[in-house]
Amino acid sequence: xxxxEIVALFVQRDQEAIGxxxxxxxxxxxxxxxxxxxxxxxxxxxxxxxYLQAWNSIPPHQPGGYLYxxxxxxxxxxxxxxxxxxxxxxxxxxxxxxxxxxxxxxxDPSDTxxxxxxxxxxxxxxxxxxxxxxxxxxxFIRRYWYLDSIxxxxxxxGMTQSAVKTTLYRVRAGLKxxxxxxxxxx
Numbered sequence: 001x002x003x004x005e006i007v008a009l010f011v012q013r014d015q016e017a018i019g020x021x022x023x024x025x026x027x028x029x030x031x032x033x034x035x036x037x038x039x040x041x042x043x044x045x046x047x048x049x050x051y052l053q054a055w056n057s058i059p060p061h062q063p064g065g066y067l068y069x070x071x072x073x074x075x076x077x078x079x080x081x082x083x084x085x086x087x088x089x090x091x092x093x094x095x096x097x098x099x100x101x102x103x104x105x106x107x108d109p110s111d112t113x114x115x116x117x118x119x120x121x122x123x124x125x126x127x128x129x130x131x132x133x134x135x136x137x138x139x140f141i142r143r144y145w146y147l148d149s150i151x152x153x154x155x156x157x158g159m160t161q162s163a164v165k166t167t168l169y170r171v172r173a174g175l176k177x178x179x180x181x182x183x184x185x186x
Contacts, residue, residue, distance in 0.1 A: 003064060006024070018055065021054065030044055030046075031043075046075055050074045121179075139168065140168065
């Protein structure tokens with residue numbers, strides 16, 4: 001079933017929408033949550049919570065042709081919320097490492113100017129990513145959106161772990177330079 005048809009089921013409040021969504025995207029959503037949580041039962045719970053949030057969000061939102069992106073965003077936020085709640089006293093090492101990597105090329109979020117320019121920053125990052133080759137762009141997104149490990153990214157892209165680290169370092173450095181040229185103070 002096509003995404004538009006599934007969204008129409010959500011709009012009509014037809015419970016078949018959940019089944020169709022689970023059949024088409026369930027495994028991918030669970031995999032996304034599990035890559036963040038490293039806990040299959042918690043990932044399954046995030047997947048189910050995604051369906052509930054989608055049910056409550058459609059309508060008014062009508063994601064149409066980008067249903068997976070809509071669902072993946074919900075799943076990612078739910079999984080990150082679980083991570084935060086699990087580690088209130090002590091930060092999770094993988095998230096801490098990724099945060100440190102990105103802090104080198106993204107302005108401080110507590111900076112008022114950065115908050116005001118949040119949309120422009122997102123557009124600038126998207127603009128930079130469009131200048132990259134498809135492989136580099138996908139590698140960056142898999143690492144920093146899907147939170148894939150270096151080993152997982154290396155396997156997915158047929159690269160050595162060292163090559164993945166080097167490529168990501170160069171992409172981050174390029175992003176930093178690009179943002180400086182765009183007028184961001186890093």
